[in-house]
Every structure is written in structure tokens, then in C-alpha cells.
Amino acid sequence: MHDRPEQHAYVDCVPGFPSERLERYLHRALTLPIRDTLLSALGHFSTAGVASDLGCGPGKEVAELLRHGWRVEAVDAYAHMLEVTQAAAIEAVGAQETSARLCCVHALIANWSAPPNSLDLVHAGFSLPFVAAADFPKVWGTMCAALKPDSIFAGQLFGLKDSFLAESPAGSMNAHTHDEVVQLLRGFQVISITEEERDGVVGIPPNERAKHWHVFHIVARRNQG
Ligand SMILES: C[S@@+](CC[C@H](N)C(=O)[O-])C[C@H]1O[C@@H](n2cnc3c(N)ncnc32)[C@H](O)[C@@H]1O
Numbered sequence: 001m002h003d004r005p006e007q008h009a010y011v012d013c014v015p016g017f018p019s020e021r022l023e024r025y026l027h028r029a030l031t032l033p034i035r036d037t038l039l040s041a042l043g044h045f046s047t048a049g050v051a052s053d054l055g056c057g058p059g060k061e062v063a064e065l066l067r068h069g070w071r072v073e074a075v076d077a078y079a080h081m082l083e084v085t086q087a088a089a090i091e092a093v094g095a096q097e098t099s100a101r102l103c104c105v106h107a108l109i110a111n112w113s114a115p116p117n118s119l120d121l122v123h124a125g126f127s128l129p130f131v132a133a134a135d136f137p138k139v140w141g142t143m144c145a146a147l148k149p150d151s152i153f154a155g156q157l158f159g160l161k162d163s164f165l166a167e168s169p170a171g172s173m174n175a176h177t178h179d180e181v182v183q184l185l186r187g188f189q190v191i192s193i194t195e196e197e198r199d200g201v202v203g204i205p206p207n208e209r210a211k212h213w214h215v216f217h218i219v220a221r222r223n224q225g
Helices: 005-009 019-029 036-042 060-067 079-101 136-146 178-184
Strands: 050-054 071-076 102-106 119-124 147-158 188-202 209-222
Touching: 019 188, 036 060, 036 119, 036 147, 036 188, 036 209, 050 060, 060 071, 060 079, 060 119, 071 079, 079 102, 119 136, 136 147, 178 188, 178 209
Parallel strands: 050 071, 050 119, 071 102, 119 147
Antiparallel strands: 147 209, 188 209
């Protein structure tokens, strides 16, 4: 798999996830383990398949998927994240395997698409909440259509009390009630939904900032047919 050059026209700008937010995330990212949601999803597969990682960040989960033999499409709005992901992939499985099994796509998630019934797994770790509210229904619909029967979605959505919402330009993010999350997962068999609400921080000293987290951690299997 190779980069798709036509996708590179997008500027590195996400209204819901500006570069300042990305920097604070990256300061902590090195200390973060591979996402539990992805590890849980992988535990439900006996063979490797085709995955998309939407908002891949520095590519820890992409590297893990490649180590498990998957073909992976890594999508991110920031070109730098795709460079770091590419490096993480080469470190994990070598240049030849990376070239054969990783495709990096520089795009907004709102502009991402995939053929219907083409994916065995979508991982979207702390990225879907930064899709503009008006774009979210289309993104969710595209993702659901791209997932094969029995495939898995693993990732996070935000609840209404997440403090990033009030700090972001109106409409630049999306968030959901528990009931809305259940509705979104109508076409899925839920493996786990954990709702987490807590006070925490983003960034590291001296640039640490208080942050109220309201997150749904989701692993769900797409229904048959
Ligand atoms: C908080 S980081 C999470 C990275 C990684 N998935 C993880 O679980 O640690 C969010 C990532 O999603 C990307 N992202 C956020 N909103 C996006 C959007 N609307 N389109 C494309 N990428 C986006 C950011 O650039 C960033 O790399």
C-alpha cells in the first residue's frame, strides 16, 4: 500500500483539534500504553484483516495492528502525525512490510471514505469527537457502511460534559448522551461501553491544563447483514 498523493492538498488544520491541543496530547502520548479498546478488539480476531485507524496520531495502535499481520490505512489531518506513524511502523515491522501493508492518508476524517463492506476493523482512538457536529452523521454512516458483517469498531466518543466542548469553536466537535451512543450502535452487538467521567489534565508541567473528561470507550461488533 502507498500514500495517496491526491489527498495531500488538505492543510494541517482541524478546528476541533488545533495544533496547540495536538502538542499537549503529544507531550503525554509517549507515556500512554496502546489503547485498551484496540487490544480488546484484537482479542476477538483469530486472523488478521484490513483496518482503518481514523485519527491515528503517532501510530502506536497502527504499529500494533501491523505487528499482528493486519493491512492498515492510517488517516490523520496532520502530516507530521503520518510521518511519526510511518516511522513507528518501520520500527515495528520493517520498511518492506510497512510499504506492503500500510497506507497513510492525509485527510480530515470528514473527507475519508472507504468502499462498502471493505473493513474488518475501524479503530478511532480519541479522534471522532473532533469531527464537526454537522459532519458527524455522514462520517458515522460511511464508517458503518464500510464495516463488514462481524467486523469491529473500537474507539471513543465524548459525552456532553467533556470540557473540551465549551473551549472549542461552536460546532467544531460532537458529543453524545448515553442514549444517543446506544442509538448509534443499533447496527452493532456491543462488546463493551464504558462511560468515564473524571477530572484530569492534558499536557505536562509547566504547560499542564485542567481537563474534565467525559468519554465513552466502545468496542462493538457489526451485525450480520
Ligand atoms: C487525541 S489524538 C489520538 C491519537 C490516537 N488515535 C490515540 O488514540 O492516541 C487525536 C488524533 O486525531 C487526529 N484528528 C483529530 N480530529 C481529526 C479530524 N477531524 N480529521 C483527521 N484527523 C483528526 C489528530 O490530528 C490526532 O492525531
